[in-house]
Amino acid sequence: MAIKYSTGDRDVVVVIGSGAGGGTLANELAQRGVKVVILEAGKHYTQADFENDEWAMFNKISWLDKRISAGGWHHTKTYPNLPAWIVKGVGGSTVHFSGVALRFQPHDFQTRTVYGQVEGANVLDWPITYKDLAPYYDKAEKKMGVAGSEASGMPPMPENNHYKVMAAGARKIGYKKIVRPVASNSKANDGRPACMQIGFCMQGCKIGAKWSTLYTEIPRALETNRAELRQQAMVLRIEHDKSGKVSGVLYVDAKGRTQLQKARVVCVAGNSIESPRLLLNSASSLYRDGLANSSGQVGKNYMNHATAAALAIHRKPVYMYRGFDIGAVVADEVDLDTRRGFNGGYYLEGLALGLPYTAAFMKPGGWGREVTSALDMYDHMSCVWVCGEDMAREQNSITLHPTEKDQYGLPVPIVTKTYHSNDEAIAAHGLRQFRRLSEAVGATRVIDMPAYPASHNMGTNRMSALARDGVVNKWGQAHDIKNLFISDGSQFTSSSAANPTLTIVALAIRQAEYIAGAMKRKEI
Template identity: 75%
Template sequence: MTTPKKFSLNDDSVVVIVGSGAGGGTLANELAQKGINCVILEAGKHYTQADIDNDEWGMFNKISWLDKRISAGGWHHTKTYPGLPAWIVKGVGGSSVHWAGLALRFQPHEFKTRSTYGEQAGTQVMDWPVDYAEMAPFYDLAEKKLGVTGSAASGLPMLPENNHYKVIAAGARKIGYKNIVRPMAINSQAYQHRPGCQQIGFCMQGCKIGAKWSTLYADIPEALGTGKVELRPQSMALRIEHDAQGKATGVLYADKNGKQHFQKARIVCVAGNSIESPRLLLNSASSMFRDGLANSSGQVGRNYMNHATAAAASIYEKPVYMYRGTSLAAVVADEARHDASRGFNGGYYLEGLSLGLPFMAAFMQPGGWGRDFTSAIDLYDHMTCVWVCGEDQAMADNRITLHATEKDQYGLPVPVVTKTYTANDDRLASHGLKQWRALSEAVGAKRVIDMPPYPASHNMGTNRMSEKARDGVVNRHGQAHDIKNLFVSDGSQFTSSGACNPTLTIVALAIRQAGFIENAMKRRDL
């Protein structure tokens, strides 16, 4: 393996990428394969396969981003999780370490929500400046990279059907559902130098053997192997600097000892998730950019989306053992369509998502106890579990802001995550819970328990794409409208959330963005 190159802090020819998850890690590898030098600044530690345990609670405490954040607004998290609005990873690989592996594509109408739904009072619903036809070939490339089961691009067969799948699928068919899918970025057999899944379970917080795709053990090692990339873990980006013409010149960051360094750059790509990315831009305010970098529109931090969600557990007479096998089983896609006759815009997936026992205990009744709770948790091995994952509409006041006085360990203002659900969100989630109950009871569930939604793991928007600079932060390539050599490379560039898990789309956008950057560099436009 090629020894990774060490770049000088004064090397202004490199692309500096902030974050190493699905967006940043993929972008770094794609650029490296094209011969482009990159420096990755990752705030978290560099974990290895040896650090991953089949203990989801232990892994939560090891890898989660637990720096202080504040939940605000009208959502349930202000009471249930006031200091943990988001459930994501602080470490190399980012939240590609923590995900169930579901790799769904946006539907065509989800790129064009304004055109499809019309004007929605109180929202900022807007069409993406790209459409499904343009994204389709990049979805193919992403599915091939990730090894998505059932995809023609990868050629991988489906994973085995565990008990959790069989119970949910049987209930779905009994109430008339037909579209039960499982496009998983978990190898069903050896693929891309990664082993096939061994069905050992408890893998949402990291895959012990590496069968589930993550940039941690896929794209990052490949990128380092080119000799074109330097990875700097425990390097927290503090601000992006610019010159007198407004061009980004590099990133100021703090290392693990708190010492500050400035890495010069030809191009800066921000891929720190939908909380940290706008936070970095807002913290980079200057006399030229008084409201934050790339924020002439006032849209940085706005339109935060995390899906309209709900959760429930169903208890059966006999054991199900939902935890045996991959964390995510059957996915019922029949309700993902847009059908306004149901009383809401957009759609949702019923995702059979098993939770480990500690998570189930923590999430079923946060902070509570009592007979209802204990009688349910005693039957953990008799449960099935669902996560309703539906489209969340963009609202300007759902946003990331900086706390006026409270600072974190880096001396940066603590981010405040403000979120209030719309009536559309509430109707969608209620419909999903009703359908789950019908599905479960159709196959003999004796008890169905609605649960409060978990902390957000699908974080989108806050630096959205727009055709016109006044409406968003970046253009159709993730390039800042205001600053030519500044890019956003993560889910914060999403214009709408769609109903599907965002990872596949983040990867597809990163592949597409890498091609744009390469061509622009060749033309000397960047």
């Protein structure tokens, strides 16, 4: 029988969110004998609920509570209420993510040292190095079953047409680093089947070949009989005692009742929008600017990668939608080379789009012959997503709307983003290089698209060596409150050019070790 903890149990660790950070952390803690309550705002979907239909699944699993896009980015016009494309459900965005599993590079942890002071940016070194995280990357790759990883021992994913077209073009223009590390089984592994190349990976893997905490970490945590999952539990605020330590979590349950779960430790893993929003909503007479916000950095330094997208139309059919959703990932431009006119670098990721998404993203809100003539050639298309380093900027932020409230009575979050000139230079360079590699293999038309809402949301509760510069320390532990932790991508100090999921999982494994040890030593 599944464990059920009393709301008055003061010895539990409450984990808010069940995605890459929260789901992994919950399982790792439960495996170490820690009592865990997982609060997930969304529903508990299963693979039986997944449909190979892009819009049906978008509407079913996406976080569609109102949010407001603000600032200088084009989302204010193209996606005014969808600044981020994430999941509201058990498993979080690991249900939806493409599966790309790339490591940060060593210099990504030392952006202030390597880049120096960047005008108009707020770059900072992490309080950890690549060397600190490397053994946890190994553990994360093994846990996730990353195809092509030495740590996992999984062979690379088979090359589909989209891969072959991207790779051929890349080689024609001199690129050599063509990779495809994805967290999906290239052979049966860990009780899950091998990828059957169905596609629709971002709609939820129907057979469970792609790693997701929905059917890996969460069930294993529950099997220990030390973890309890409460779905449709929307957290309103985190409570604290007179000494300032967090003491419980106030939430609305699936029946609309307000509940207060007492806690020994609280770990926040609600993504880079909801996590700072929760800390800001938890302001009190002791913490007037929100929890863990003595630095004023909660909600600041929002990053979502410097991105762009484009389609190429080829002379012969490509059928990019056949097979795993990621084709070739070209990694030659990720290295540091300021001769290109920017700091950092980027990946060219061959990301297949289904026909409905292609129609929606090509020209948001528009139509006409320009669009329809391209869609007529859908089966001849290849597609790229430029994924580049995004400069941390203090003015890029999550703030609370002064008057507008959501269905829970909480202020609606405002997501403010204006690109740094470095971001714009990366995106432009990536689009030029995709055009070059596509034309090198005979593409007849290349169509640049505005960047679409990203699942890669980072920063807003960043790590820092000094309390004045960020929100959490090297363990993701709040500088101000020792029994409060941030366990998702909001703790990132820099974005790197790498998709964030692998790093979130590695940090969660590392954080679980620390929390379990600190609890045992009675430090928290």
